[in-house]
Amino acid sequence: MTRNPNMREAILSAAELLFSTNGFNAVSIRDIALEAGANPGSITYHFKSKDGLLLEIYKRHCGPMNKRRMELLVAARRVRDVQDRLEAIVRAYVQPAFSSSSDLAGGGARFTRLRAVMSAEGNAVVGRIIAEIFDDTTNAFIEAIEESLPHLPRTTIVWRSQFLLGALYYTLVSPERVTRLSRGEADGADMAEAIEQLVASTVASLQASDVDHLDTASRRAKPTQPPAKSVAGKRKENSTS
Amino acid sequence: MTRNPNMREAILSAAELLFSTNGFNAVSIRDIALEAGANPGSITYHFKSKDGLLLEIYKRHCGPMNKRRMELLVAARRVRDVQDRLEAIVRAYVQPAFSSSSDLAGGGARFTRLRAVMSAEGNAVVGRIIAEIFDDTTNAFIEAIEESLPHLPRTTIVWRSQFLLGALYYTLVSPERVTRLSRGEADGADMAEAIEQLVASTVASLQASDVDHLDTASRRAKPTQPPAKSVAGKRKENSTS
DNA sequence: TGATATTTTGTACAAACGTACAAAACTCGA
DNA sequence: TCGAGTTTTGTACGTTTGTACAAAATATCA
Structure with missing residues (x-):
């Protein structure tokens, strides 16, 4: 059998691929070994355990x-125009999740899909890592958005950042849904297109005015309402704060 | 027929809970039996297999x-004002995913979280079901949105519906992230609040003009731009259509 | 009630699991 | 070329897995 000069890397790559498409528990060490062309025992040797x-x-x-994200964020914050700055901030958050600056091509998207799957499975091993490693970066982005949209409560920005991450994850998890529902007119696996769509959608979402709870309640009570000109963010803010 | 329907129901409920929080493969039949207070063998009796x-x-x-969704959609399409109609359509899609009209309280959210997890794990059993059962309903919503926003290409609506579903899923999968990032000011598990935030965010996203690839390219080339008044949906439509 | 159908239980089994570990096969400076 | 260090291999272990099945328990209805 041909020996792989860097078996450790092959194992990592195979594990990434299989975990990100099938989940953690559905993939056995033997599956990974087969995919990597390695012996099951050598996985234990290199990484001690499956969790490792x-x-x-x-x-x-x-x-x-996250280093790349912070670099792009610093650049984004320097953009003058508010609209452009907001777009640059969102793009700085989204882009590195699709294509990492590191070694392998497309490895960024694969790792982000892995994060999505682990998050859905409620994996205990990565639970702490997420909070420890990602929250700092996420907070930096939230603060940057806060600075660009000072009228928006921080809680609303948090909610919308949650929606952004969810949209990001799901796009990588189920790209075939986009292709199917668009009847082939769009390609859900087209990462460049996904980024553009996601950035545009998120910027618009962020720019909308805050949810007004009292107003919303009254609007549901009497659905007929003075006609709005169908411009997002039109509703006046008279929130509780 | 069923002499003791309680046990069957208890098994279903326990399986829902465990699958939706831990994934499919991480949960054993014995785990489910323990949670339901049943014997492992009785699960095989009632459902034949774990897949069953x-x-x-x-x-x-x-x-x-989906029946509830379609009922609410029919009502939503009758709303006169475009802004209100759009909001009603999105709400008709979102609301039943959080609280089903069926028996158990909160069962809707639990099932939607289950769908999110199965989607992430790429579960083969439910793969076909999703396309067969959900696409009809989803298409009805896309058409309703198309009707309210005739200027928007169908592909863009599909992308934004993808983002909506992803946001919906992730909100149910990781509500604690909202609580954590908002430093306790918001409660990610507050479903009513989640719905309001999600609806408002999605309506704003839908109302944004289409992504214009050429325009986007030029905007990135020369970042200085006539200042926008930071009102969502403000940018003029000069899309390709 | 007794006969029958349905549900629950306990146990068993083959397969797959994560992991450990000794032997074998490599690598590479001296 | 040699020998120490590193990596890979093969195998074996104790568990846990999904499922099957017969016996026991329970419910239904004449």
């Missing part, structure tokens, strides 16, 4: 990705 | 949820 392997995948990607 | 149990959960919820 998953942990190593995270360690490999988190640093470079 | 998962399938039965879907059969139980899909019908009522």
Whole structure:
């Protein structure tokens, strides 16, 4: 059998691929070994345990990705125009999640899909990592958005950042849904297009005025309402704060 | 027929809970039996296999949820004002995903979280069901949105519906992230608040003009731009259509 | 009630799981 | 070329897995 010069890398790559498409528990160490062309025992040798392997995948990607995010964020904050700045901020958050600056091509998207799957499975191993590693970066983005949209409550920005991350995750998890529902007119696996659509959608969402709870309640009570000119963010803010 | 329907129901409920929080493969039949206070063998008796149990959960919820969605959609389409109609359409899609009209309280949210997890795990059993059962309903919503926003290409609506579903899923999967990032000011598990935030965000996203690729390219080339008044949906439409 | 149908239980089994570990096969400076 | 260090291999272990099945328990209805 041909020996792989860097078996450790092959194992990491195979594990990334299989975990990100099938979840953690559905993939056995033997599956990974087969995909990587390695012996099951050598996985134990390199990473000690299955959890250790998953942990190593995270360690490999988190640093470079969030570093790139922060670099792009610093540049984005310098953009003069508010609209452009907001778009640049969102793009700085989204883009590194699709294509990491690190070694492998498309590795960024694969790792982000892995994060989505682990998040859905409620994986205990990565639970702490997410809060420890990602929250700092996320907070920096929230603050940047706060600065550009000072009228918007922080809680609303948090909600919309949640929606952004969910949209990001799901786009990588189920791209075929976009292709199917668009009847082939769009390609859900087209990452460049996904980024553009996601950025545009998120910027518009962020620019909308805050949810007004009292107003919303009254609007549901009497659905007929003086006609609005169908411009988003039109509703006046008279929130509780 | 069923002499003691309680046990069957208890198994279904326990499986729903465990699957939706831990994934499919991480939960064993013995785990479910323990949670339901049943014997492992009785699960095989009622549902034949583990896959059969998962399938039965879907059969139980899909019908009522999508029926409710269609009822609300019909009502939403009758709303006169465009802004209000759009909001009603989005709400008709979102609301039944959080609280089903069926028996158990909060069962809707639990089932939607289950769908999110199965989607992330790429579960083969439910793969076909989703396309078969959900696409009809989703298409009805896309058409309703198309009707309210005739200037928007269908592909863009599909992308934004993808983002909506992803946001919906992730909100149910990781509500604690909202609580954490908002430093306790918001409660990610507050479903009513989540719905309001999600609806407002999505309506604003839908009302944004289409992504213009050429324009976007030029805007990135020369970042200085006539200042926008930071009102969502303000940008003029000069799309390709 | 007794006969029959339905549900629950306990146990068993083959397969797959994560992991450990010794032997074998490599690598590479001296 | 040699030998120490590193990596890979093969195998074996104790568990846990999904499922099957017969016996026991329970419910239904003449």
